[in-house]
Amino acid sequence: MDEERQRLLRQLPDVDHLLQRPVLQAWQERTSRQAVRDAVRSVLDERRRAILAGQWDQPFSRDAFDQAVVRRLQAETAGHLRRVINATGTVLHTNLGRAVFSPELAGHIAGLACHYSNLEYDLASGKRGSRYDHVRELLCELTGAEDAIVVNNNAAAVLLTLASLVPGREVVVSRGELVEIGGSFRIPDVIEQSGGHIREVGTTNKTHLADYERVIGEKTAALMKVHTSNYRIIGFTESVPVSEVANLAHEYGLPCIQDAGSGLFVDLERLGLPHEPTVCEILEAGCDIVTFSGDKLLGGPQAGIIAGKAAYLYAMKHHPLLRALRVDKMTLAGLEGTLQAYRDGTAIRQVPTLRCLAQTETAIRKRVETLWQVLDVDSLPARISLRQVDDCVGGGACPDTVLPGWALAIEADDLTPEELERRLRHADIPIIARVQYNSVILSLRTIGDDEFQDVARIVREVLGI
Known part of the structure; x- marks a missing residue:
């Protein structure tokens, strides 16, 4: 040495x-x-x-x-689980926690988490109650369903539904609807795990009503529709509307089940997006059971919701799996608060996911100009420009929908885009951005107004100012 x-x-x-x-x-x-x-x-x-x-x-x-x-x-x-700033432009970013809560809803959840609550206690009778009652009436009011149950995610909702209604028997599904959801979980795997058996009908691009009817027999337990929320098949295609599948199911005394994927209680056309069927529309079309997520387009906490005919949900409420799949008090508090906003007609203003999706290109342009000023761009050792970008919904919803937006494009004088992105990601409050066009892109759609000061401070720090 x-x-x-x-x-x-x-x-x-x-x-x-x-x-x-x-x-x-x-x-x-x-x-x-x-x-x-x-x-x-x-x-x-x-x-x-x-x-x-x-x-x-x-x-x-x-x-x-x-x-x-x-x-x-x-x-x-x-801690390992930390707050980050989402500058990707993907509203429901699965890796970043999907839907975020409003400060008011977060405060409501915190208040219940810090104190005892009537989670399973009936205040009126002074006896044990059901945790599901706190949201059941709201869900029934908003969807028109006879009954509703909440479990920990939509895959669990599908699993419980099929385990209760089709064990050892067949559930008929179009081949074009056997989707794979996040994390390599596949609808066929969930069906098989429930104890049911898949009876595929039709082809990848075309399925007719006669295909369903042709396979109905003694082993058939249900007909099932799966909304292809995370992909689109275009061109020479044909699928059967849920109303026709439901009518056929009822002719043979069978339930019609639809996995709607993302729960929707408002028409997306109100936000300038393509129409997607709402839960209420699916039930009105004759479907007996609808399963959907609480943390996607609904804008609430991670949850799986089952809504539909009381006779079918009765079997689910008494199935042993329900205990393993049940949700905790914080999930119920978050879901109740989210549903109350829909009931009161204030969801587009109070639910951050809907508010984020509803932003117009003009409004985002004004916000990016504001952040430009907060950054004091002229004092930075970087070339920063305003750039039009394509944002997206994310979360497996509306896969072919482009959300026009605006972003700040940063080219640092002494750092490669990859090194700048890494430094932003390693900040005390990590900023998750994307590298595009040889720049680091900060999309304003998913950055909150209350995060502008943090973004400005972190950008200045990583640039050495």
């Missing part, structure tokens, strides 16, 4: 000496002496390895070392 490396190693103090530093003593009061000791040891070990590898040639600085230890402690205390 050369003398210079030995000199640098000798400069490193021992752990106990470093623990006496005022800034690290303050952290010992916030966390614990052991946590700070572990952080000091880790940074010291990294420094020794860097010196031995010839990757560190700076004299030891106590202030710089303090900062390194504090950064490590901050990262450890921040």
